[in-house]
Amino acid sequence: xxxxxxxxxxxxxxxxxxxxxxxxxxxxxxxxxxxxxxxxxxxxxxxxxxxxxxxxxxxxxxxxxxxxxxxxxxxxxxxxxxxxxxxxxxxxxxxxxxxxxxxxxxxxxxxxxxxxxxxxxxxxxxxxxxxxxxxxxxxxxxxxxxxxxxxxxxxxxxxxxxxxxxxxxxxxxxxxxxxxxxxxxxxxxxxxxxxxxxxxxxxxxxxxxxxxxxxxxxxxxxxxxxxxxxxxxxxxxxxxxxxxxxxxxxxxxxxxxxxxxxxxxxxxxxxxxxxxxxxxxxxxxxxxxxxxxxxxxxxxxxxxxxxxxxxxxxxxxxxxxxxxxxxxxx
Amino acid sequence: xxxxxxxxxxxxxxxxxxxxxxxxxxxxxxxxxxxxxxxxxxxxxxxxxxxxxxxxxxxxxxxxxxxxxxxxxxxxxxxxxxxxxxxxxxxxxxxxxxxxxxxxxxxxxxxxxxxxxxxxxxxxxxxxxxxxxxxxxxxxxxxxxxxxxxxxxxxxxxxxxxxxxxxxxxxxxxxxxxxxxxxxxxxxxxxxxxxxxxxxxxxxxxxxxxxxxxxxxxxxxxxxxxxxxxxxxxxxxxxxxxxxxxxxxxxxxxxx
Numbered sequence: 001x002x003x004x005x006x007x008x009x010x011x012x013x014x015x016x017x018x019x020x021x022x023x024x025x026x027x028x029x030x031x032x033x034x035x036x037x038x039x040x041x042x043x044x045x046x047x048x049x050x051x052x053x054x055x056x057x058x059x060x061x062x063x064x065x066x067x068x069x070x071x072x073x074x075x076x077x078x079x080x081x082x083x084x085x086x087x088x089x090x091x092x093x094x095x096x097x098x099x100x101x102x103x104x105x106x107x108x109x110x111x112x113x114x115x116x117x118x119x120x121x122x123x124x125x126x127x128x129x130x131x132x133x134x135x136x137x138x139x140x141x142x143x144x145x146x147x148x149x150x151x152x153x154x155x156x157x158x159x160x161x162x163x164x165x166x167x168x169x170x171x172x173x174x175x176x177x178x179x180x181x182x183x184x185x186x187x188x189x190x191x192x193x194x195x196x197x198x199x200x201x202x203x204x205x206x207x208x209x210x211x212x213x214x215x216x217x218x219x220x221x222x223x224x225x226x227x228x229x230x231x232x233x234x235x236x237x238x239x240x241x242x243x244x245x246x247x248x249x250x251x252x253x254x255x256x257x258x259x260x261x262x263x264x265x266x267x268x269x270x271x272x273x274x275x276x277x278x279x280x281x282x283x284x285x286x287x288x289x290x291x292x293x294x295x296x297x298x299x300x301x302x303x304x305x306x307x308x309x310x311x312x313x314x315x316x317x318x319x320x321x322x323x324x325x326x327x328x329x330x
Numbered sequence: 331x332x333x334x335x336x337x338x339x340x341x342x343x344x345x346x347x348x349x350x351x352x353x354x355x356x357x358x359x360x361x362x363x364x365x366x367x368x369x370x371x372x373x374x375x376x377x378x379x380x381x382x383x384x385x386x387x388x389x390x391x392x393x394x395x396x397x398x399x400x401x402x403x404x405x406x407x408x409x410x411x412x413x414x415x416x417x418x419x420x421x422x423x424x425x426x427x428x429x430x431x432x433x434x435x436x437x438x439x440x441x442x443x444x445x446x447x448x449x450x451x452x453x454x455x456x457x458x459x460x461x462x463x464x465x466x467x468x469x470x471x472x473x474x475x476x477x478x479x480x481x482x483x484x485x486x487x488x489x490x491x492x493x494x495x496x497x498x499x500x501x502x503x504x505x506x507x508x509x510x511x512x513x514x515x516x517x518x519x520x521x522x523x524x525x526x527x528x529x530x531x532x533x534x535x536x537x538x539x540x541x542x543x544x545x546x547x548x549x550x551x552x553x554x555x556x557x558x559x560x561x562x563x564x565x566x567x568x569x570x571x572x573x574x575x576x577x578x579x580x581x582x583x584x585x586x
Contacts, residue, residue, distance in 0.1 A: 052427050086419055107338060
């Protein structure tokens with residue numbers, strides 16, 4: 001038990017009649033980078049906020065380094081760092097001042113405050129901008145400062161809620177580099193949420209896929225992708241009823257064919273392509289395009305939930321869910 | 331140990347707010363304009379027509395404590411808008427993830443609201459002296475004034491934070507602020523004595539914490555009669571305590 005940074009058992013969180021989290025269980029060993037992957041509204045942020053003792057679970061138990069979130073919230077907060085999805089640094093202050101206030105809130109003794117702040121700012125590469133107002137920062141710098149702010153208390157576990165959301169590719173890479181460095185050099189356990197498959201794939205040791213309040217599957221990125229069961233060949237034909245033909249041919253698909261495209265699941269995709277094109281031709285279907293890719297986490301998501309992580313419906317649904325929560329909370 | 335932690339957190343939050351004011355002082359100057367107009371336009375006009383009975387004191391003497399109190403509540407009553415803004419950005423979420431007790435965050439913020447009022451009070455006091463209003467200037471009256479101003483700021487900024495947790499959007503809070511400042515102001519002894527109000531308004535004035543702020547300031551700065559000061563302070567402390575508790579309870583709702 002003690003070896004686990006996070007142990008979650010049968011966690012539930014309901015708002016009136018809506019179940020934001022519907023009975024999830026998982027654990028994260030110390031030193032791991034664990035990611036919750038799922039569309040917005042899946043319950044990832046709610047999970048993080050329960051782990052951080054910001055909100056109470058409706059049922060189930062959460063232990064952080066063996067401590068119960070319901071009983072030892074002060075101790076958990078003291079050893080945790082948090083970079084929320086929104087903005088957490090004040091633009092009307094300098095970077096140094098932002099750090100200073102949090103150093104005080106975490107009760108750092110006044111003798112080490114200055115040293116610790118400069119140390120963290122240097123680590124994160126912002127020491128030369130320490131006395132500039134944060135409102136003059138770029139998005140990427142602001143995010144880095146937020147990371148610095150969450151490191152002020154030398155946390156044993158760091159919670160990152162969508163760490164690279166809204167960042168340009170360069171800033172996103174810089175952020176990823178930072179997270180890897182943290183884990184490597186300081187051994188910090190990192191718990192992150194993301195809807196970005198690439199982020200989950202590159203950063204995480206293990207991933208939990210979350211959809212509509214449920215944890216669908218947990219595993220390493222490579223295991224999850226291997227679980228898809230082969231390569232994905234996307235075929236498209238505008239004027240044919242693909243699903244019928246596919247059924248006749250007996251191909252395995254992930255998800256349902258839609259808009260004249262289908263994702264076929266095959267072993268050794270490169271070799272299968274000619275055979276596939278041929279077999280469709282025999283059934284009188286001229287394919288417009290054939291596309292081979294190695295399975296991604298998106299395919300894993302599709303396999304286990306039946307929808308793509310970033311399809312329009314998912315986002316609209318997420319927005320609706322969020323608005324419902326807000327209305328109910330009022 | 332716990333208590334020390336509470337005060338460290340509270341003062342850190344106050345420091346945060348004060349540092350923000352230090353970076354942008356223009357708001358303090360802007361907010362001096364309105365009270366100056368109350369004194370120099372409204373006050374001067376009404377003292378020439380002499381329709382408000384103010385006993386042994388000139389109308390401007392009578393009005394100065396009222397304007398002092400008013401300038402503080404007009405700022406404090408909109409304090410909740412900042413909190414809603416910080417909630418929307420995510421700042422509040424982050425603040426709540428620290429080990430700082432929630433009540434220390436609320437108290438720190440309202441104390442900053444109170445301290446912000448002292449800058450304004452100082453400005454108004456100087457202007458009142460410049461235009462020749464006769465005010466009692468002793469160390470006791472000045473320190474007393476600052477204490478009352480800070481208490482007043484704490485009361486009304488916590489009231490505003492409590493309201494913010496109910497109304498939850500900046501737009502609504504603007505409306506709420508507009509809707510309650512004038513009634514608070516008119517149903518107090520700020521610009522006319524309670525004795526000339528109609529009966530029903532007198533009842534409201536007695537229940538209005540602002541009346542006690544004005545009363546305390548008036549006895550410190552104008553009459554020098556401190557016999558009622560103890561009761562005023564007691565009532566203000568009690569109101570501050572109740573409003574702070576309401577604001578702390580409301581804070582939980584802010585983050586659902």
